[in-house]
Amino acid sequence: xxxxxxxxxxxxxxxxxxxxxxxxxxxxxxxxxxxxxxxxxxxxxxxxxxxxxxxxxxxxxxxxxxxxxxxxxxxxxxxxxxxxxxxxxxxxxxxxxxxxxxxxxxxxxxxxxxxxxxxxxxxxxxxxxxxxxxxxxxxxxxxxxxxxxxxxxxxxxxxxxxxxxxxxxxxxxxxxxxxxxxxxxxxxxxxxxxxxxxxxxxxxxxxxxxxxxxxxxxxxxxxxxxxxxxxxxxxxxxxxxxxxxxxxxxxxxxxxxxxxxxxxxxxxxxxxxx
Amino acid sequence: xxxxxxxxxxxxxxxxxxxxxxxxxxxxxxxxxxxxxxxxxxxxxxxxxxxxxxxxxxxxxxxxxxxxxxxxxxxxxxxxxxxxxxxxxxxxxxxxxxxxxxxxxxxxxxxxxxxxxxxxxxxxxxxxxxxxxxxxxxxxxxxxxxxxxxxxxxxxxxxxxxxxxxxxxxxxxxxxxxxxxxxxxxxxxxxxxxxxxxxxxxxxxxxxxxxxxxxxxxxxxxxxxxxxxxxxxxxxxxxxxxxxxxxxxxxxxxxxxxxxxxxxxxxxxxxxxxxxxxxxxxxxxxxxxxxxxxxxxxxxxxxxxxxxxxxxxxxxxxxxxxxxxxxxxxxxxxxxxxxxxxxxxxxx
Numbered sequence: 001x002x003x004x005x006x007x008x009x010x011x012x013x014x015x016x017x018x019x020x021x022x023x024x025x026x027x028x029x030x031x032x033x034x035x036x037x038x039x040x041x042x043x044x045x046x047x048x049x050x051x052x053x054x055x056x057x058x059x060x061x062x063x064x065x066x067x068x069x070x071x072x073x074x075x076x077x078x079x080x081x082x083x084x085x086x087x088x089x090x091x092x093x094x095x096x097x098x099x100x101x102x103x104x105x106x107x108x109x110x111x112x113x114x115x116x117x118x119x120x121x122x123x124x125x126x127x128x129x130x131x132x133x134x135x136x137x138x139x140x141x142x143x144x145x146x147x148x149x150x151x152x153x154x155x156x157x158x159x160x161x162x163x164x165x166x167x168x169x170x171x172x173x174x175x176x177x178x179x180x181x182x183x184x185x186x187x188x189x190x191x192x193x194x195x196x197x198x199x200x201x202x203x204x205x206x207x208x209x210x211x212x213x214x215x216x217x218x219x220x221x222x223x224x225x226x227x228x229x230x231x232x233x234x235x236x237x238x239x240x241x242x243x244x245x246x247x248x249x250x251x252x253x254x255x256x257x258x259x260x261x262x263x264x265x266x267x268x269x270x271x272x273x274x
Numbered sequence: 275x276x277x278x279x280x281x282x283x284x285x286x287x288x289x290x291x292x293x294x295x296x297x298x299x300x301x302x303x304x305x306x307x308x309x310x311x312x313x314x315x316x317x318x319x320x321x322x323x324x325x326x327x328x329x330x331x332x333x334x335x336x337x338x339x340x341x342x343x344x345x346x347x348x349x350x351x352x353x354x355x356x357x358x359x360x361x362x363x364x365x366x367x368x369x370x371x372x373x374x375x376x377x378x379x380x381x382x383x384x385x386x387x388x389x390x391x392x393x394x395x396x397x398x399x400x401x402x403x404x405x406x407x408x409x410x411x412x413x414x415x416x417x418x419x420x421x422x423x424x425x426x427x428x429x430x431x432x433x434x435x436x437x438x439x440x441x442x443x444x445x446x447x448x449x450x451x452x453x454x455x456x457x458x459x460x461x462x463x464x465x466x467x468x469x470x471x472x473x474x475x476x477x478x479x480x481x482x483x484x485x486x487x488x489x490x491x492x493x494x495x496x497x498x499x500x501x502x503x504x505x506x507x508x509x510x511x512x513x514x515x516x517x518x519x520x521x522x523x524x525x526x527x528x529x530x531x532x533x534x535x536x537x538x539x540x541x542x543x544x545x546x547x548x549x550x551x552x553x554x555x556x557x558x559x560x561x562x563x564x565x566x567x568x569x570x571x572x573x574x575x576x577x578x579x580x581x582x583x584x585x586x587x588x589x590x591x592x593x594x595x596x597x598x599x600x601x602x603x604x605x606x607x608x609x610x611x612x613x614x615x616x617x618x619x620x621x622x
Contacts, residue, residue: 062510088512099504101355102557108499115500116512121560122496168511 011075014039015171015203016061021070023056030056032227033070040171043198044205045218047238049248052224054207055096058174061205062093075171088116091172092165096180096207098157103148106160110135110145113167131167139163139193155186162193173197175206179213191217215239216262223247236263283564286555290568294337297575301333304583328471335477336469336578336594337571339537340547342484342529344570347544348563349491349526352498353417353519356428357549358609361530362541362602364435365416366409368442370527370534371465373408374401375446382457398476398535406483406531412438413527426505467540467595469578476536483532488567490525494518495559502557540574540595542602547573549609577601 014037023031031053038044046054059065060072063079072079079087092113104112113135114128124132136142139159144152149160158178165173175194179187187210195217198204208214214221215235222232225247231238244252244265252265303311307324314325343361350359350366361367377400416438420431446465450458463470472480491498497518500508505515533540547570548562555561578594585591 059506064506064509084509084514085512088510091510093506093510095504095507095510098507099355099502102502104499104557108558112500112503112511115496118496120493120496122499 011040011171012073015075016205017071017073018057018060018067019071019073021057021060021067021072023053023060023065023067029227031060031067034224034227034229035070036222036229038172038203038205040203041198041201042203043195043217043219044203045214045221045235046205046207046224047209047211047214047221047247048224051226053227054224055176056227057224058093058176058205058207061172062091062174063087064093085116088168088170090170091174092168092170093174094158094161094165094176094178096176098161100149100157103150105145106141106147106149106152106163107132107136107145109149109160110141110163110167113164116168131169135163135167138166138196155182155189158182158186158190159193162190166197170202172203172205175204177207177209179208179210187213211239211244211265212262215264216257216260239263239265241265282555283561286551286561286565287568289554290565290572293569293572294575297572297579298330298333298337301336301575301579301582302329304579305329306586331474331477332469332471332578333575335472335536336575338477338481338484339469339533339540340543340574340577341567341571342488342533343540343543344547344551344573345488345491345544345563345567346526346529346533347570348548348559348566349494349498349522350544351548352502352559353522353526354420354426354428354431355502355504356432356613357552358432358545358606358613359428360542360545361409361526361533362539362543363432363439363545363606364413365438365442366413366435366527366530367534367539367541368439369412369415370405370409370531371539372442372446373411373531374405374464374535375449375461376408377401377404378457378461379449379453382454398473399479402476402480402483402532402535405535406528409527409531409534410524412442413523417523464538466593467538467598468593469537469574469581472536480532480536484529487525487528487532488563491522491529492563494522494525495563498522498559498563499557502559538593538595540598542598542605543570543574545609546598546602546605549605574598 016038018034018036020033020035021031022033034057036057046057048054056065060067061074061079063074063082066080074087075090077086079091110132111124111128114124114131115122118128136145139162141159141163144156149157152160178190178194182190191213194204194206218235220233221235221238223230223238223243230247231243239254241252241254244250251268253268255264257264302325303309309321309324314321347360350361350364351357416435417426417431419434420426422430450461453461497513500511500513501518509515548566551566551569552562555565574594577597581594581597582591
């Protein structure tokens with residue numbers, strides 16, 4: 001049991017609980033009988049090839065989709081049926097490619113994370129201002145607070161949307177490919193922020209494609225393929241040569257980072273041996 | 275809302291009100307018959323009759339219509355996440371015109387059988403109700419057909435609106451042929467988008483409907499900010515997307531329907547005004563929506579004064595819809611090309 005349960009309302013543990021969930025987009029079954037749990041204070045990486053059902057799974061947890069079979073529970077609530085405001089206070093989702101059609105300032109975008117805590121007209125109270133300042137500071141955005149989001153670089157934008165999710169003050173943070181399209185330094189920074197959020201007591205679940213970043217940063221990995229969970233556990237147990245070949249169809253060399261002890265897998269590019 | 279934002283709100287709304295006062299002043303004092311404000315206030319005829327009987331009601335009508343159209347345009351742009359959205363471009367005005375036309379024709383048909391009942395149906399309130407119903411139905415139709423694979427595609431919705439507009443124009447032309455000559459003349463005058471002279475009761479009823487619907491949009495303005503981010507993000511930030519969007523649809527359609535009932539098809543106000551006001555106050559709809567509504571009122575009063583005065587030597591005046599189309603058509607193309615260029619730059 002996590003020590004964070006001593007603070008705030010007594011959430012069920014694990015806070016995210018998916019049982020035998022199934023979801024199909026028309027004829028195409030995206031998630032088929034998936035069971036998945038995540039706890040507060042834990043950083044879980046969701047891995048798998050394209051089309052494995054990772055994004056569908058986090059959308060089920062966020063209540064944006066409903067399962068056609070099985071159950072999804074977020075802090076004990078059915079997130080698809082519960083009022084959106086309640087769900088938004090429990091769970092924040094950072095989408096892969098956030099929309100930026102209007103030139104809002106960084107501070108305005110981060111303040112939008114407070115909507116579920118505010119009244120109809122979104123008048124900011126002291127709590128809201130404090131949460132926004134905290135999120136801006138945590139994501140190193142204070143100097144950019146007055147800038148228009150449409151004028152930012154890709155890495156800066158990611159930080160803005162991460163800050164918005166932090167300002168939301170959720171218990172569960174869902175990240176859909178937080179490192180996509182970022183350079184190495186920004187990828188590492190994104191993973192560090194996610195890790196820090198988990199150390200701060202949040203339940204963080206991230207869809208990830210980079211196996212080595214996932215192995216280095218996550219407490220636990222869940223591997224999916226064709227709508228099913230095929231493995232879960234500590235990174236070293238999930239990322240075996242055999243499993244990576246099974247799940248991704250790529251032969252790899254598996255080793256260990258000499259500096260940190262983290263599991264490392266490298267594709268055997270050039271050798272076509274299977 | 276921070277203190278900074280509150281002062282910006284006060285400034286934007288103050289400027290908007292000031293613009294309305296200036297436009298109404300110009301509109302009331304200028305005309306073929308010069309009048310003196312002092313004489314009119316002192317009750318000297320004909321100055322008093324011209325000011326209070328003709329020019330002020332006409333300016334008030336233009337203000338209400340501009341207020342409604344600019345607010346509706348702002349809201350539709352937020353929903354479509356595209357600055358090209360506008361009640362006229364999206365076919366909402368066309369739907370309202372069709373609704374009103376159908377009621378008028380039904381009234382003409384009814385009066386052939388039962389005179390008083392027909393006259394009652396042909397009076398302002400039922401025609402306005404028809405216009406509002408037409409606006410609501412066409413909004414749902416255009417946004418419904420603009421969904422492809424369950425997702426709203428802004429470009430598709432815009433195209434659907436433009437095609438729907440052309441379709442409605444054809445239907446109205448056909449219907450006009452069926453109408454008796456006196457009804458056809460009334461219809462023609464109404465549809466061309468002229469700010470005319472409505473009875474005080476009609477003007478008051480229209481104003482109430484516009485204030486109610488724009489007020490609803492104002493209450494939803496913080497939600498509109500979130501809807502500009504996309505459905506999924508708005509939902510994950512705590513917005514009940516379906517319900518909110520239906521409310522916005524309904525309020526924007528009602529405002530458009532009331533505007534069309536009062537003045538016919540006046541296009542592009544909801545395109546030009548929100549775009550310029552956005553440059554002034556930024557994209558936050560809590561500022562943008564009320565400021566756009568006020569500047570929209572000032573804009574249409576000014577455009578109507580221009581229509582009234584520009585052709586004075588010829589002894590004639592075009593409907594204000596012609597003036598806004600003259601300004602709005604090129605503006606739409608400029609926005610379209612700029613947007614396409616930005617999109618091009620963003621993807622290459």
